[in-house]
Amino acid sequence: MNQKALFIIFGGTGDLAYRKLYPALFNLYEKGYLKEDFAVIGTARRPWSNDHYHEVVMSAIEDAGRDSGRTNDDLPRKFANHFYYQSHNVDDVDHYVALRKLADELDEKYQLEGNRIFYLAMAPRFFGTIAGHLKDQQLLTDGDGFNRLIIEKPFGRDYPSAKELNDSISGSFKEEQIFRIDHYLGKEPIQSIAGLRFGNALFNSLWSKEHIDNIQITLAESLGVEERAGYYETAGAMRDMVQNHIMQIVSLLTMERPDVFDPSHLREKKIEAVENIQMYSKEEVDQNFVRGQYGEDEFKTQLAYRDEEGTDDNSQIETFVAGKLITHNPSLDGVPIYIRTGKRLTKKSTQVNIVFKNNDKNIFSDNPDEKLETNVLTMHIEPDQGFTLEFNTKTGNQGYKLSPVHLRYRKTAAEKARIPDAYEGLIRDALAGDKTNFAHWHEVAQAWKIMDVVRNTWDAETPDFPNYVSGSMGPQAADDLLTRDGREWVFNP
Ligand code: BG6
Numbered sequence: 001m002n003q004k005a006l007f008i009i010f011g012g013t014g015d016l017a018y019r020k021l022y023p024a025l026f027n028l029y030e031k032g033y034l035k036e037d038f039a040v041i042g043t044a045r046r047p048w049s050n051d052h053y054h055e056v057v058m059s060a061i062e063d064a065g066r067d068s069g070r071t072n073d074d075l076p077r078k079f080a081n082h083f084y085y086q087s088h089n090v091d092d093v094d095h096y097v098a099l100r101k102l103a104d105e106l107d108e109k110y111q112l113e114g115n116r117i118f119y120l121a122m123a124p125r126f127f128g129t130i131a132g133h134l135k136d137q138q139l140l141t142d143g144d145g146f147n148r149l150i151i152e153k154p155f156g157r158d159y160p161s162a163k164e165l166n167d168s169i170s171g172s173f174k175e176e177q178i179f180r181i182d183h184y185l186g187k188e189p190i191q192s193i194a195g196l197r198f199g200n201a202l203f204n205s206l207w208s209k210e211h212i213d214n215i216q217i218t219l220a221e222s223l224g225v226e227e228r229a230g231y232y233e234t235a236g237a238m239r240d241m242v243q244n245h246i247m248q249i250v251s252l253l254t255m256e257r258p259d260v261f262d263p264s265h266l267r268e269k270k271i272e273a274v275e276n277i278q279m280y281s282k283e284e285v286d287q288n289f290v291r292g293q294y295g296e297d298e299f300k301t302q303l304a305y306r307d308e309e310g311t312d313d314n315s316q317i318e319t320f321v322a323g324k325l326i327t328h329n330p331s332l333d334g335v336p337i338y339i340r341t342g343k344r345l346t347k348k349s350t351q352v353n354i355v356f357k358n359n360d361k362n363i364f365s366d367n368p369d370e371k372l373e374t375n376v377l378t379m380h381i382e383p384d385q386g387f388t389l390e391f392n393t394k395t396g397n398q399g400y401k402l403s404p405v406h407l408r409y410r411k412t413a414a415e416k417a418r419i420p421d422a423y424e425g426l427i428r429d430a431l432a433g434d435k436t437n438f439a440h441w442h443e444v445a446q447a448w449k450i451m452d453v454v455r456n457t458w459d460a461e462t463p464d465f466p467n468y469v470s471g472s473m474g475p476q477a478a479d480d481l482l483t484r485d486g487r488e489w490v491f492n493p
Pocket residue numbers: 221240241350382
């Protein structure tokens with residue numbers, strides 16, 4: 001459905017706008033979600049002309065590989081003509097007055113009926129200031145139109161700072177108007193977790209503590225910190241990946257079944273799921289969490305984290321985290337969830353493994369204690385997308401022997417190419433007012449509280465870094481975490 005709206009992008013000259021937002025908006029325009037009744041105001045401090053802004057927008061589309069195979073070659077220019085640039089200092093009240101004037105003019109010109117989306121593609125320290133001025137200078141419309149705020153992580157660096165940040169925007173925007181982007185929620189394989197669980201009697205009936213032995217979540221990256229050392233030195237893997245992306249996946253995997261699949265029922269179940277993750281004591285953190293930092297690779301061709309440009313020679317920032325979480329959600333009460341993420345690991349792979357229980361007596365062997373292979377369902381999220389189901393079947397002609405086989409489904413390259421980019425889907429959802437794939441404040445808050453206990457424990461101790469070789473799957477202690485429980489990582493490249 002076509003939706004009219006005025007987008008006001010703060011950080012219009014930035015990297016996120018260039019790489020993600022302009023191409024995503026263009027895709028929505030090309031597909032007809034945005035027709036001619038939309039406009040975009042890009043703001044930033046630099047003095048740009050509208051003409052220059054149009055060139056930038058068109059080159060963003062081209063760089064995103066969206067300039068070929070199109071029948072209508074004028075489309076990028078027609079699209080860019082909807083863009084207006086306004087030089088803006090976020091602290092200057094007069095600039096909001098000018099912005100409001102332009103916004104009202106564009107509202108009139110494009111007949112936008114007061115629908116506004118404010119996209120803060122900037123550092124969170126500006127969120128409160130911007131939100132306050134938007135309200136005070138009456139940029140929020142008060143008719144039938146909507147006012148929505150889209151913000152990007154990091155939503156704080158611990159619970160107190162996240163709360164402060166949230167309080168600073170909640171004076172101007174209500175929770176239902178705030179769209180917190182977690183780009184993992186924009187990925188189709190993540191969105192399909194609910195469908196897999198609740199749309200299949202097979203999995204729905206097995207998704208319980210009686211049948212699931214453990215859940216494993218791996219977000220492995222092969223790249224190092226690249227050019228982001230400045231940010232990463234203040235964040236680390238826990239804040240960068242665990243508090244947000246991993247905790248969102250945990251809640252989708254462990255939530256109870258909602259009565260109806262709609263944003264409010266889903267949100268309620270997801271909040272409950274994070275609230276039911278066991279809070280650890282300091283001692284439990286030591287037993288259940290492992291941190292790591294990469295050193296050089298085996299052949300010394302890649303730099304250790306501490307030798308990368310922009311990092312401290314003595315940096316204590318973790319580039320790897322593994323941990324064991326325990327859910328107390330009724331259906332899965334007590335089931336361990338092993339999580340793992342890190343930079344410079346063996347290969348890029350995001351996957352979830354559901355390891356089923358294996359308690360049946362083995363009637364196929366003379367020795368009933370001889371374990372059969374465990375059944376494992378793997379959800380491949382990236383770069384592969386699809387599923388693998390591992391189960392036992394009779395093989396060979398000598399007696400009745402069972403061996404595991406893999407039932408595999410993978411999306412083809414052509415199918416993957418048809419899936420919209422995460423940002424395209426998320427902006428389309430925000431336009432439609434659909435909050436299914438956005439993080440609620442209560443989820444964010446609770447995830448921070450769980451992480452803070454780990455962080456505070458770690459910050460009181462000096463880690464022995466570096467403790468893993470680039471190209472490996474992290475420190476030995478991450479494997480020991482499972483071995484100790486008589487288990488092992490399913491993904492072990
Ligand atoms: C981001 C992190 O949120 O996610 C990055 O800040 C990380 O450090 C990235 O590389 C991974 O996302 P994806 O989509 O490539 O798995």
